[in-house]
Structure formats: structure tokens, C-alpha cells
Amino acid sequence: MSDISVKPDLAIAMRGVTKIFGPDPEGALALLRAGKSKTEVQAETNHVVGLDNVSLDIAAGQIFVVMGLSGSGKSTLIRHVNRLIEPTAGEILVHGDDVLKMSLDQLRTYRRTKVAMVFQKFGLLPHRSVIDNVAYGLEVRGVGRKERLETAAKWIETVGLAGYEHSRTRQLSGGQQQRVGLARALSMDSDIILMDEAFSALDPLIRSGMQDQLITLQKSLNKTILFITHDFDEALKIGDRIAVLKDGALQQEGKPEDIVLRPANEHIEEFVREVNKARAIHVRSIMERGATEPCEQSVSMDARCEDVLPLFAEHQWVGVVDGEGQQIGRVTAKQVIKALARHTPGVG
Amino acid sequence: MFPQLIDTRPWRRAVDDGLNWVVRHWGGTFEAAAHPLLMLLKAIEDLLIATPWWLIIAVLTGIAWLATRRWPLPAVVFAALMFLGIMDLWKDAMTTMALMITATLAAILVSIPVGVWMSRSLRIRQIFAPILDLMQTLPSFVYLIPTVMIFGPGKIPAVIATIVYAAPPLVRLTDLGLRSVDPAVLEASRAFGTNPRQRLFGVQIPLALPTILAGINQTTMMALSMVVIASMIGAGGLGYQVLQGIGRLEVSRGLFAGLGIVALAIIFDRITQAFGRQLQARIGMQEAR
Ligand SMILES: Nc1ncnc2c1ncn2[C@@H]1O[C@H](COP(=O)(O)OP(=O)(O)OP(=O)(O)O)[C@@H](O)[C@H]1O
Ligand SMILES: [Mg+2]
Numbered sequence: 001m002s003d004i005s006v007k008p009d010l011a012i013a014m015r016g017v018t019k020i021f022g023p024d025p026e027g028a029l030a031l032l033r034a035g036k037s038k039t040e041v042q043a044e045t046n047h048v049v050g051l052d053n054v055s056l057d058i059a060a061g062q063i064f065v066v067m068g069l070s071g072s073g074k075s076t077l078i079r080h081v082n083r084l085i086e087p088t089a090g091e092i093l094v095h096g097d098d099v100l101k102m103s104l105d106q107l108r109t110y111r112r113t114k115v116a117m118v119f120q121k122f123g124l125l126p127h128r129s130v131i132d133n134v135a136y137g138l139e140v141r142g143v144g145r146k147e148r149l150e151t152a153a154k155w156i157e158t159v160g161l162a163g164y165e166h167s168r169t170r171q172l173s174g175g176q177q178q179r180v181g182l183a184r185a186l187s188m189d190s191d192i193i194l195m196d197e198a199f200s201a202l203d204p205l206i207r208s209g210m211q212d213q214l215i216t217l218q219k220s221l222n223k224t225i226l227f228i229t230h231d232f233d234e235a236l237k238i239g240d241r242i243a244v245l246k247d248g249a250l251q252q253e254g255k256p257e258d259i260v261l262r263p264a265n266e267h268i269e270e271f272v273r274e275v276n277k278a279r280a281i282h283v284r285s286i287m288e289r290g291a292t293e294p295c296e297q298s299v300s301m302d303a304r305c306e307d308v309l310p311l312f313a314e315h316q317w318v319g320v321v322d323g324e325g326q327q328i329g330r331v332t333a334k335q336v337i338k339a340l341a342r343h344t345p346g347v348g
Numbered sequence: 349m350f351p352q353l354i355d356t357r358p359w360r361r362a363v364d365d366g367l368n369w370v371v372r373h374w375g376g377t378f379e380a381a382a383h384p385l386l387m388l389l390k391a392i393e394d395l396l397i398a399t400p401w402w403l404i405i406a407v408l409t410g411i412a413w414l415a416t417r418r419w420p421l422p423a424v425v426f427a428a429l430m431f432l433g434i435m436d437l438w439k440d441a442m443t444t445m446a447l448m449i450t451a452t453l454a455a456i457l458v459s460i461p462v463g464v465w466m467s468r469s470l471r472i473r474q475i476f477a478p479i480l481d482l483m484q485t486l487p488s489f490v491y492l493i494p495t496v497m498i499f500g501p502g503k504i505p506a507v508i509a510t511i512v513y514a515a516p517p518l519v520r521l522t523d524l525g526l527r528s529v530d531p532a533v534l535e536a537s538r539a540f541g542t543n544p545r546q547r548l549f550g551v552q553i554p555l556a557l558p559t560i561l562a563g564i565n566q567t568t569m570m571a572l573s574m575v576v577i578a579s580m581i582g583a584g585g586l587g588y589q590v591l592q593g594i595g596r597l598e599v600s601r602g603l604f605a606g607l608g609i610v611a612l613a614i615i616f617d618r619i620t621q622a623f624g625r626q627l628q629a630r631i632g633m634q635e636a637r
Contacts, residue, residue: 082539084535084538107541108541108542109541110541111538111540112541115539116540117536117539119535119536122536123533123535123537123539124533125533125536125537126533126631127630127631136537137540137541140542141540141541168630181536
């Protein structure tokens with residue numbers, strides 16, 4: 001695996017990353033390479049396969065979502081990016097630098113400046129106030145007190161916790177604590193943000209608001225966000241690309257539509273069955289390309305099926321326009337219905 | 349009778365001769381090494397004895413108030429100190445208090461670094477755990493005699509014996525406290541690029557502080573329980589009164605001096621515990637998980 005050629009706009013590249021938990025990972029690795037499954041390796045050697053030969057290319061400036069059921073290895077994967085976990089095999093490149101070859105000092109500098117992380121279990125410091133928690137990363141980086149508290153206060157406000165600056169973290173609800181963790185990572189202003197189920201403890205309303213905020217934030221600051229979730233709807237809403245993990249192995253990686261329209265296997269189909277496909281599918285991916293007669297009604301190319309469905313009550317077809325208002329294609333009700341119905345069991 | 353398998357007399361002789369040799373050749377060095385301890389003890393004792401009684405009562409009662417912000421504990425502390433004064437035990441109590449404070453300070457100085465060291469390495473823990481067991485279970489007279497031989501009777505061997513007896517719980521609880529820090533918190537700290545020193549002082553020690561304080565509490569209590577034995581080799585204080593009471597069959601003297609030790613124990617136990625609770629409440633551990 002000496003393929004270090006990395007496209008310049010690639011933020012994170014994982015090459016054949018395998019992680020086996022246990023005292024003798026090499027032995028279990030040999031079994032895994034010989035084609036045994038996670039369950040078989042576990043039964044034979046009592047070693048847990050956390051990740052199984054995962055390769056991912058995560059382009060800079062996008063929200064990349066990793067999806068999977070509980071125990072599929074999502075948290076294990078995200079911890080490899082800032083090397084909280086050492087892989088058993090494989091390579092991890094971040095902006096072209098080999099994370100695994102960094103010395104301890106380089107690794108600390110990398111963690112202080114390049115990546116920030118939001119933890120599934122929050123990981124807040126219970127002996128510090130909310131604002132000191134949010135400022136923690138900046139403090140470690142060596143930012144002066146006044147400046148870091150100002151930044152922290154700004155982000156506390158953004159995540160909707162104004163007024164709680166001087167509370168202790170244990171006095172907050174789970175959702176509030178999660179937002180403290182979020183503010184702590186965002187205040188680092190790092191190029192890469194790792195978010196491990198960062199919205200899982202939030203109520204639906206705040207959650208939806210935070211998702212919108214994250215999308216806006218990503219657009220305005222052009223961050224690379226690696227986002228872990230077990231909620232497919234969330235993945236479809238915020239993800240530029242989605243990867244699905246099962247038993248530590250990558251099942252499929254692609255644009256949200258690819259996954260909804262062309263699920264690679266039964267496991268992913270099961271996910272897709274539950275999801276609101278009208279929200280997942282963009283009109284641009286099913287439209288008829290090319291110029292047509294001028295339309296009475298048009299939608300933007302970023303619109304999703306659920307946005308155009310009501311329009312069909314009045315119109316035979318709807319035009320699709322690009323950012324400049326130029327018509328680039330059209331969709332009909334029939335196309336939309338076909339896309340939504342395609343992979344429904346018993347029909348497709 | 350168990351048959352004599354080997355002749356152990358040469359071993360005993362070797363141990364005795366070895367000790368004598370150490371006393372002869374190293375006695376001065378040991379004494380010089382322990383000198384700072386003696387200075388500390390003297391300073392604390394002189395200070396406590398020179399301070400007017402009402403000031404000491406005011407300070408300790410004030411500390412008790414700070415530790416709880418309610419009146420029962422200050423009242424208990426006040427009553428205990430008044431008892432010591434009224435029973436004509438004040439000066440002896442100050443001597444005993446000085447011994448206890450010195451031993452506790454020295455124990456903190458030694459135990460916390462050792463506890464930190466133990467918490468970081470399984471090997472070190474495996475080495476120290478039996479030593480700590482030994483220190484706690486070996487009858488104190490066993491090491492009292494060699495210490496007296498090396499340092500001569502007086503306050504130094506008394507302080508050293510007290511430290512040996514009282515330090516282990518603090519080492520153990522420091523180790524335990526540091527190891528039971530939530531790994532999720534430590535991991536988050538690591539993810540932000542902290543080095544081990546920043547994690548130790550910024551995360552582990554603050555979060556382990558309630559447990560460490562419980563260790564300090566135990567150390568003070570064990571130090572107080574050593575005072576009678578310590579006074580046998582010249583520590584003076586309340587323990588000496590107890591000894592004299594026993595020697596002269598004066599039950600009252602022994603009883604009141606004994607109650608004086610209890611009064612000191614109550615004062616220091618309750619105050620350190622109250623501070624521990626306060627700390628715990630601040631970290632919010634009470635409703636934890
Ligand atoms: N430190 C560890 N030691 C041993 N096994 C581990 C360790 N960490 C994770 N695992 C195992 O690796 C697998 C993946 O765990 P991981 O935490 O990555 O799952 P996850 O996808 O994040 O799940 P969840 O959605 O519940 O958070 C699990 O089978 C788990 O038991
Ligand atoms: Mg997880």
C-alpha cells in the first residue's frame with residue numbers, strides 16, 4: 001500500500017485501515033485477511049474487529065457522513081483520523097500528511113491546530129464552567145485568556161446556550177452538554193471537524209436547527225466535516241457524501257442519491273426502506289437534461305423531490321434551473337414517482 | 349514441633365550485624381537527612397504553642413465554618429477544643445497536633461507522587477502494592493526499634509514511624525482516584541493535543557481531588573492513632589499522658605488524655621470530610637452517572 005498519490009483537494013484519505021481490538025491483533029488480522037468474518041474471528045480468537053479494510057477519500061470542503069448501526073465501527077473509524085486509536089494496518093493521510101508517521105510532538109500540534117472533535121459521550125471537564133470548557137481547546141493551543149473567552153462566548157451563543165456560561169457542565173441536560181461539546185470543537189476553527197453522533201442527544205427541533213446551522217456553517221467557512229450518525233434521515237439531509245459501515249467494513253460510499261437509488265446490498269436496502277426518499281433525492285439527479293420549451297414553474301437544481309411534488313397538482317412538468325436561473329432540464333410527475341417507487345420491495 | 353530444617357541463626361545475626369553496621373556508618377547521614385523533618389516539626393510545634401489559645405480556637409472554628417457554611421460543625425470543633433483547654437491538655441494537644449500535621453504533610457509530599465507514578469504503570473503498581481501492605485500490617489514496633497537505633501529516641505523516629513504507618517492509604521487513594529477518572533474526559537483532553545503533564549494537572553488531579561482528600565483524611569486519622577506508640581519513643585503530647593496514666597495506674601489521666609486524642613480526631617476528620625464533600629459537590633460527582 002505505497003499509493004501515496006493524493007489529489008490536492010483531498011482532506012482525509014484512509015487506505016486499507018483495519019483495527020482489531022485485543023492482545024494479539026496480528027494473529028486475528030491474518031485470519032481476517034484469510035477471509036473470515038468479524039463473527040468468526042471473534043469466536044475463534046476473542047478479538048473484536050473494529051474496522052475491516054476501510055478505504056475512504058474525503059474531499060476538502062464537504063460534509064462526509066459515516067452511517068451504520070450500533071457497533072458497526074463508526075466511532076472507531078473517526079478516532080483514527082486524529083489517531084486516538086492506532087490502526088492495526090493501513091494508512092491515514094490528512095492533507096497529504098501521514099498521520100501515523102507523526103512524532104508525538106507533531107501529533108500534538110496536529111491535534112491542536114488541524115482537527116477538532118465532538119464526542120459521542122461529550123467528554124466535558126466537570127470541574128470547569130461551560131465557558132472554560134468551550135475555551136479548553138484554545139487554552140491548550142496557547143491562545144490568551146481574553147481572546148479565548150471571547151471566542152468561546154460567541155460559540156456558546158451560537159449553539160443557544162447564552163446565559164449558561166458559568167454553569168457547571170453536570171448541571172446541564174444531555175442535549176445542552178452536547179452543545180457545549182459542539183461549541184468547544186467549533187471554537188477551534190480548525191479545517192477538519194470530527195463529529196461523533198454530535199446531534200444524537202438533541203430534541204428533534206433543536207436537532208433540525210443545528211443541522212441547518214451546520215450546513216450553513218460548512219458553506220460559509222468551507223470546513224471539512226466528518227459526521228457520524230446512525231440516523232439515515234440525518235445523513236441524507238446534511239451529507240454531501242455518505243459511507244455506510246457494517247461490522248467494520250465499508251458497504252457503500254457515494255452521494256445520498258446513489259445510496260437511495262442504487263443501494264449496493266440488502267443491508268443498505270433495509271436502511272433505504274425506512275427513509276423518506278422524497279427528501280433524499282435531488283431533482284437534478286432524475287431530471288431530463290437539456291433545453292426544453294420554457295416552463296411555467298421552475299425549481300432550483302438543489303431542490304429535492306419533496307419540494308416539487310406539490311407543484312404537480314398544477315403543472316404537468318417543472319423546469320429545473322441552475323444557480324444563474326438558466327434552465328438546465330425538467331422533471332415530470334412520472335419521473336418523480338418512478339424514482340420514489342423504485343426500490344420498494346415487491347414493486348421494484 | 350516443626351523440625352529444624354536449616355539453622356537460621358546466622359541469618360538473624362546477619363540482620364542484626366547489618367543494622368549495627370548501618371547505625372555505625374550511616375547513622376549521621378540518616379540523621380542529617382531527617383533534619384528538615386525535625387525543623388518542620390519544631391516550627392509547627394513552636395507556632396502552635398506560641399499562638400494564643402483563643403486564636404487557635406477561632407481559626408479552627410472558622411475553617412470548620414468555611415468547610416460547611418452551617419453551624420453544627422463549628423460548634424463541635426469549638427466544644428472539642430474547649431474540652432482540651434478545660435482538661436488542662438492544651439499544650440500536649442498542640443504537641444500531638446504538630447506531630448500529626450508534620451507527618452501528614454510529609455506523607456502528602458511523598459504519597460501523591462508515588463500514587464501518580466503507580467497510576468501510570470502496571471509494573472510500578474505491582475511493585476508498590478506489597479510494600480504498602482507491608483507498611484500497613486507490619487506491627488509498628490518492628491520498625492520502631494531500628495528507627496530508634498538509627499536516629500536515637502526522640503521526635504524524629506516518632507515522626508518517621510507515624511509517616512510509615514499513615515502514608516499507605518494516601519498512596520492507594522491517589523492511585524485509585526487518578527485511575528478512576530472518566531476515560532471519556534481524558535480522551536477528549538487528548539484529542540485537543542494536551543501533553544501528559546497538562547492532562548495530569550489539568551484533568552486527572554482535579555477530578556481525583558475528592559478521592560485524594562479522602563486519603564488525606566485517612567492519613568490524619570492513622571497518624572493520630574499512632575500517637576500513643578510514638579510517645580513511647582519520645583514524641584510527648586497526649587500520647588505521653590496516656591502512657592503515664594497507664595504506668596501510674598491513674599485511670600482518669602489516661603482516660604482524659606485518650607478523650608483528648610478523640611477530640612483532635614473528630615476535629616480533623618470532620619473538617620477534611622466536609623472539604624471533600626464541598627469539592628465533590630463542586631465537580632458535581634454526587635449525581636454522577
Ligand atoms: N477499546 C475497545 N476495546 C475492545 N473493543 C472495542 C473497543 N472500542 C470498540 N470496540 C468494539 O468495536 C466495535 C465498534 O465499536 P464502535 O464504538 O466503533 O461502534 P459504533 O459504530 O460507534 O457504535 P455506536 O453507534 O453504538 O456508537 C464494537 O464491536 C465494539 O465492541
Ligand atoms: Mg459510536
